[in-house]
Every structure is written in C-alpha cells, then in structure tokens.
Amino acid sequence: MLHSSSDGQKYDLAVDSLAGSASFKYFGNRRGLTAYSYVDETLLVFDSTVFSAADREATHLLEGLLRHAVRPTDVHSTDTHGYTEVIFAVTRMLGIAYEPRIRQLTNQQLYSWEPVATHRQLGQTLLPDARLDPERIARHWDEVLRLVVTLKLRHSEASRLFGRLNSYARQHPLYRALKELGRLVKTEFLLRYVDQVELRQRIQKQLNKGESAHRLAHAVWHGRNQEFHAATRSEQLVAETCKRLLMNAIICWNYLHLSQHLARLPPEQQAATLATLSPFAVLSYRHLNLHGEYDFSDHPLLAEAPFDMDLIATWQPPSKPA
Incomplete structure (x- = not known):
C-alpha cells in the first residue's frame, strides 16, 4: 500500500x-x-x-x-x-x-x-x-x-x-x-x-x-x-519540473550513498546503524555543494564511479528482531 x-x-x-x-x-x-x-x-x-x-x-x-x-x-x-x-x-x-x-x-x-x-x-x-x-x-x-x-x-x-x-x-x-x-x-x-x-x-x-x-x-x-522569473505557465512548469528533478537527484544520491555505507559495515553493526538513521536522512543536503563546481581542465571531475552498484544491488537490510 x-x-x-x-x-x-x-x-x-x-x-x-x-x-x-x-x-x-x-x-x-x-x-x-x-x-x-x-x-x-x-x-x-x-x-x-x-x-x-x-x-x-x-x-x-x-x-x-x-x-x-x-x-x-x-x-x-x-x-x-x-x-x-x-x-x-x-x-x-x-x-x-x-x-x-x-x-x-x-x-x-x-x-x-x-x-x-x-x-x-x-x-x-x-x-x-x-x-x-x-x-x-x-x-x-x-x-x-x-x-x-x-x-x-x-x-x-x-x-x-x-x-x-x-x-x-x-x-x-x-x-x-x-x-x-x-x-x-x-x-x-x-x-x-x-x-x-x-x-x-x-x-x-x-x-x-x-x-x-x-x-x-x-x-x-x-x-x-x-x-x-518566468512569466508564462509553460515556462513556470519547466522551472518547477527542473526543481523537482534536482530534488530527486539529491534523494537518489543520498539513498545510494547510505546503502553503500551500510553494505560495507560488518553485519553486527548494520542494524544498530539503521536504528540511528533519521527517516528523513535522504532529504539531507548540507553535505552537498548546491551551487556546483566548474572544472575547465581536460581531466574528468571523477576518476571512477562513486558507487559500487553490484554491492548495493545485492545488499539486504538486516531483518528486524521478532
């Protein structure tokens, strides 16, 4: 539901x-x-x-x-x-x-x-x-x-x-x-x-x-x-949709970051760490640079992907005690 x-x-x-x-x-x-x-x-x-x-x-x-x-x-x-x-x-x-x-x-x-x-x-x-x-x-x-x-x-x-x-x-x-x-x-x-x-x-x-x-x-x-700063409804909808896209990108990044962090913890620490996490943790943004960084060099900003997707995909949250 x-x-x-x-x-x-x-x-x-x-x-x-x-x-x-x-x-x-x-x-x-x-x-x-x-x-x-x-x-x-x-x-x-x-x-x-x-x-x-x-x-x-x-x-x-x-x-x-x-x-x-x-x-x-x-x-x-x-x-x-x-x-x-x-x-x-x-x-x-x-x-x-x-x-x-x-x-x-x-x-x-x-x-x-x-x-x-x-x-x-x-x-x-x-x-x-x-x-x-x-x-x-x-x-x-x-x-x-x-x-x-x-x-x-x-x-x-x-x-x-x-x-x-x-x-x-x-x-x-x-x-x-x-x-x-x-x-x-x-x-x-x-x-x-x-x-x-x-x-x-x-x-x-x-x-x-x-x-x-x-x-x-x-x-x-x-x-x-x-x-x-948009006058027409279509322009206002574009601005609102862009804002929603950025919000969901931050939420997705936080989900991936937290999942990877939990998956790398020893099994005995995962349940305790989950219990301390706020349900609103994926809405956090103070750890992000919301204005971005501009790299004009020939080198990519990131040398490798930040997430191990295979690890995240196979990780299962610990079950709650009965």
Whole structure:
C-alpha cells in the first residue's frame, strides 16, 4: 500500500504574469503563485505543478495523482487546505483512500442515511448532525460516473471541471450530488480519525515528509530570493519540473550513498546503524555543494564511479528482531 501526500508552497513572482495573484499574507505588496508538489512514503517527489495562489489547492489535488500511473497511490493525505467533500467522493470512486488532516474537528458535521430522530430514539450517544439526500445521488449517478471516467481517462483536468461546476450562481446539480456522496465518505473517515490514534499518527508522519521535502525545495532554489522569473505557465512548469528533478537527484544520491555505507559495515553493526538513521536522512543536503563546481581542465571531475552498484544491488537490510 503506497501512501502519498501533497501540499503547496507560495512563491513570489519577479515578473508580470497572468498566473500571479495578490495576497498580502504571503507576498506583501507583490504577486505570487503556488507550487504544488506530491511526495510518497519513500520520499520520492513524483509530481508537481503551479497555479494561481488564489486557487484552492483541493481543486488541483487529483491531477498529480492521475498523472502518476507508474506506481498508483493507494492512500493520499493533505492538510485542511487540500480537503473538500467533493474530493472525498471522487477519490473513493477512483479507488484512492483519501485521509486528510482536518483541523477544528468540532466544526465538522456527521451525516447519516436515516433521519436524526431515528438515531435519537435508539439512544445512541453520538448523533449525526443531518440526514443525507440519497435521491440526489441516485438522480445524478450516471453523470457522476461519466465525470469520474472523464478524469480517469484524463480527457479533462480536474481543476477545470470543478471550476466550471462550481462557477454557477447556484451550484450545479452534479456538483451538489458529488458533495452529498462526499459527505457520506467523509463521515466514515471522521469516525475512524477520531477513534484510531494510529490513523492520525500515520497521516501526520506522511505530512511531515512533505514538509521536509519543502525545505529541500527551498535549498535547491538558486539565489536568495524564492521567486519565479518566468512569466508564462509553460515556462513556470519547466522551472518547477527542473526543481523537482534536482530534488530527486539529491534523494537518489543520498539513498545510494547510505546503502553503500551500510553494505560495507560488518553485519553486527548494520542494524544498530539503521536504528540511528533519521527517516528523513535522504532529504539531507548540507553535505552537498548546491551551487556546483566548474572544472575547465581536460581531466574528468571523477576518476571512477562513486558507487559500487553490484554491492548495493545485492545488499539486504538486516531483518528486524521478532
């Protein structure tokens, strides 16, 4: 089961751009955008995109998950900014368990199929706040299926579809049906979230990996000012993809370096060394020269490959004691 998470970072724009938006909280008197990245439990940054800082992150959440077809996500987490009831519905239809970290749980509502009075008559302590409308879901079920298939086949971007459905003066009937279905899925999740400590810890652990990846992202950004110098969306996506490529190169190098170091240790020391390693060690960067070295001589920078790939490929981590 692969657990992933996604989160956005705000960046200033150094040039005029249609993608830029104003936000005094994040940019002061300037304009900026959001760089949204996806991290899985192995700390691979497997996708990223950029969009206006005025957009809600939840509307773009599905796009990176649907693009990542090599190793599909089984469980996905975000913070509160990534959550909507519609996302609960669509992820469930796509076979993805959506497990966000939601703050202010006391403000969340629980829903049920039966009237609230039915639960009250049964003497239940925990009562739902409202009743779902199953007729609304059934009435638009075929449209819900068509929308999910459209997303699955990537005939249209999720952010574009949700933006259109939510742009009416009154919410589109299909969007309201998705919200109704999402309330059912969200209620089931909230009950598990409150009851299971392990679930809350697992979500927080994965979100911590995303925050650590953000620190690496800031480190590899060239120059002191964390800002985009690209005006068009295509140029901004190129810059964001280059940043992600550098991050994954550092993560890969750290994995190889640590694996080779462990493989060369005596067997009795490997387990003890592994126990002292931080799970975020592969995101370390202070041992690297992030600005590079320039060699204008006729000699190669490295006389030999830095890693013994045969040793790394055959090494097996010591098993944990029973």
